[in-house]
Amino acid sequence: MNIRPLYDRVVVRRKEEEETSTGGIILSGSAKEKPNQGEVLAVGEGKVLDSGEIRPLAVKVGDQVVFGQYAGSNTITVDGEELIIMGESEIFGIVA
Amino acid sequence: MNIRPLYDRVVVRRKEEEETSTGGIILSGSAKEKPNQGEVLAVGEGKVLDSGEIRPLAVKVGDQVVFGQYAGSNTITVDGEELIIMGESEIFGIVA
Amino acid sequence: MNIRPLYDRVVVRRKEEEETSTGGIILSGSAKEKPNQGEVLAVGEGKVLDSGEIRPLAVKVGDQVVFGQYAGSNTITVDGEELIIMGESEIFGIVA
Amino acid sequence: MNIRPLYDRVVVRRKEEEETSTGGIILSGSAKEKPNQGEVLAVGEGKVLDSGEIRPLAVKVGDQVVFGQYAGSNTITVDGEELIIMGESEIFGIVA
Amino acid sequence: MNIRPLYDRVVVRRKEEEETSTGGIILSGSAKEKPNQGEVLAVGEGKVLDSGEIRPLAVKVGDQVVFGQYAGSNTITVDGEELIIMGESEIFGIVA
Amino acid sequence: MNIRPLYDRVVVRRKEEEETSTGGIILSGSAKEKPNQGEVLAVGEGKVLDSGEIRPLAVKVGDQVVFGQYAGSNTITVDGEELIIMGESEIFGIVA
Amino acid sequence: MNIRPLYDRVVVRRKEEEETSTGGIILSGSAKEKPNQGEVLAVGEGKVLDSGEIRPLAVKVGDQVVFGQYAGSNTITVDGEELIIMGESEIFGIVA
Numbered sequence: 001m002n003i004r005p006l007y008d009r010v011v012v013r014r015k016e017e018e019e020t021s022t023g024g025i026i027l028s029g030s031a032k033e034k035p036n037q038g039e040v041l042a043v044g045e046g047k048v049l050d051s052g053e054i055r056p057l058a059v060k061v062g063d064q065v066v067f068g069q070y071a072g073s074n075t076i077t078v079d080g081e082e083l084i085i086m087g088e089s090e091i092f093g094i095v096a
Numbered sequence: 097m098n099i100r101p102l103y104d105r106v107v108v109r110r111k112e113e114e115e116t117s118t119g120g121i122i123l124s125g126s127a128k129e130k131p132n133q134g135e136v137l138a139v140g141e142g143k144v145l146d147s148g149e150i151r152p153l154a155v156k157v158g159d160q161v162v163f164g165q166y167a168g169s170n171t172i173t174v175d176g177e178e179l180i181i182m183g184e185s186e187i188f189g190i191v192a
Numbered sequence: 193m194n195i196r197p198l199y200d201r202v203v204v205r206r207k208e209e210e211e212t213s214t215g216g217i218i219l220s221g222s223a224k225e226k227p228n229q230g231e232v233l234a235v236g237e238g239k240v241l242d243s244g245e246i247r248p249l250a251v252k253v254g255d256q257v258v259f260g261q262y263a264g265s266n267t268i269t270v271d272g273e274e275l276i277i278m279g280e281s282e283i284f285g286i287v288a
Numbered sequence: 289m290n291i292r293p294l295y296d297r298v299v300v301r302r303k304e305e306e307e308t309s310t311g312g313i314i315l316s317g318s319a320k321e322k323p324n325q326g327e328v329l330a331v332g333e334g335k336v337l338d339s340g341e342i343r344p345l346a347v348k349v350g351d352q353v354v355f356g357q358y359a360g361s362n363t364i365t366v367d368g369e370e371l372i373i374m375g376e377s378e379i380f381g382i383v384a
Numbered sequence: 385m386n387i388r389p390l391y392d393r394v395v396v397r398r399k400e401e402e403e404t405s406t407g408g409i410i411l412s413g414s415a416k417e418k419p420n421q422g423e424v425l426a427v428g429e430g431k432v433l434d435s436g437e438i439r440p441l442a443v444k445v446g447d448q449v450v451f452g453q454y455a456g457s458n459t460i461t462v463d464g465e466e467l468i469i470m471g472e473s474e475i476f477g478i479v480a
Numbered sequence: 481m482n483i484r485p486l487y488d489r490v491v492v493r494r495k496e497e498e499e500t501s502t503g504g505i506i507l508s509g510s511a512k513e514k515p516n517q518g519e520v521l522a523v524g525e526g527k528v529l530d531s532g533e534i535r536p537l538a539v540k541v542g543d544q545v546v547f548g549q550y551a552g553s554n555t556i557t558v559d560g561e562e563l564i565i566m567g568e569s570e571i572f573g574i575v576a
Numbered sequence: 577m578n579i580r581p582l583y584d585r586v587v588v589r590r591k592e593e594e595e596t597s598t599g600g601i602i603l604s605g606s607a608k609e610k611p612n613q614g615e616v617l618a619v620g621e622g623k624v625l626d627s628g629e630i631r632p633l634a635v636k637v638g639d640q641v642v643f644g645q646y647a648g649s650n651t652i653t654v655d656g657e658e659l660i661i662m663g664e665s666e667i668f669g670i671v672a
Contacts, residue, residue, distance in 0.1 A: 005189040485669040
């Protein structure tokens, strides 16, 4: 299964969490802090302007992005993997 | 009975829930988690822009769509079947 | 008495409730569930755009419409009959 | 004293309440239900559009209008008579 | 001291309260009901439109105006006299 | 240190509080009522319009201004002196 | 790692807190008041206007800026250093 996001939405795969915390303790479950970083897997066609025109997004497939704390609330499960779908406005920046 | 949605509204038939959970236990009633996925049955003419022009929707009849957790709250019963009517902005993406 | 709605407002006569529930029990009073469907009796001239122009409504007199759960809160009594007055944006679609 | 409403505001004289309820009981004080209907006594010049132009109102002096339940909260007392001043958007329709 | 209001703001001197209530009792302090009427002492240059142009106000110095119940909350004391400063949108109409 | 405010922001030095109240009692601490008046020390380049153009502010350096009760909440300390930074829309008028 | 902020976002390094308070007491932990001042490390391409055009930001890399009390809530950790990412509208002014 594959998702083609609508308009200004973006599908992001959250960066894998480090399995060890400082000091080398192995974390599991909710004790692992979810990093607000990930890779863009798919982008929508663009944002609809008041004029009805479409403005292409600034992020591209493959970009590593940083996003807001609450951006990760809408998740979809694709082939058993949890992905995040968010508006581009929830993305703070691109890791360069 | 058939519904012709107004403007940017879309009629969606929710995807049938899997009758078995992982491990093969048969679920029933509220124990079944409603999937946020479905098929588009009808689409409105389009979104009215500030200029008064109509912008056709991006989703089409037959599309499999993923939508937000709260998009399913407005339901209509057509010939005994519960369908969802939502704005296109509540649709995250199209399953490709 | 007759009402000529202003701008994008619409007067709707709620569809008569079925007097029998499944199983043939006759319902009365608040036990009857009000259906969110009705017939359009009158429509306003249209919605005022930002430009000041009027955009005619999509619904017409005689249309059978489906509307939101809370659209029915503004009622007017005309010749002893309770009618609903709502904005066109509260109408989900037209029954075809 | 006379009031000239500004822009899209309208002065309405509430319709006199029926002194008898069904069954002929004479009502008094708060027991009388205030009808949401009245006569337009004065109208503003029109609504200011984004462009700065004025769009004349749809209601006219002498119109019998129906208005929302909460439209009557701003009252002014002119020559001992309580009148309502409301925005035209609070008026549902014109009684024809 | 004199105040030149900015943009769409207006300085209003509240109408002096009647010293006697119906029946001739002399009122004092908080027992006196503040009338929502007053005289315009100064007006701003006008409202800034989206285009950046200025639209002159409809009220003029010397107008007797009626205003909303909560319009009087911003007061300034000029030469020992309490004046009200409000947006023109808080003025309902002009007493003619 | 000096602050150059951005866009429609303005730096204001609050007017020194009168040290004596009516009757000549010397006030101190929180008993002193902060006057909502001050002098403009710096102004931004102007307000950005929807079109992207900049509209210069109406207030100028040196103006004595009156502002709202809550306008003073954003303070910056410059060379040990507490200054207020506010949007021009929080300024009611200019003392002439 | 480096962050390229999107649109009107700005990356700011908070100014190091003074280690001694007035009187020379050394502060630690939460007793240290975080100054709302910092240096701009990176700026987005600009703000998207309604027309879809991009308006470049007013702040530049290297600017010392003053920002609002709540602007510092979105932090990102880059190479072990906590940086703030904020919209340009949260910046009050530039220290000159």
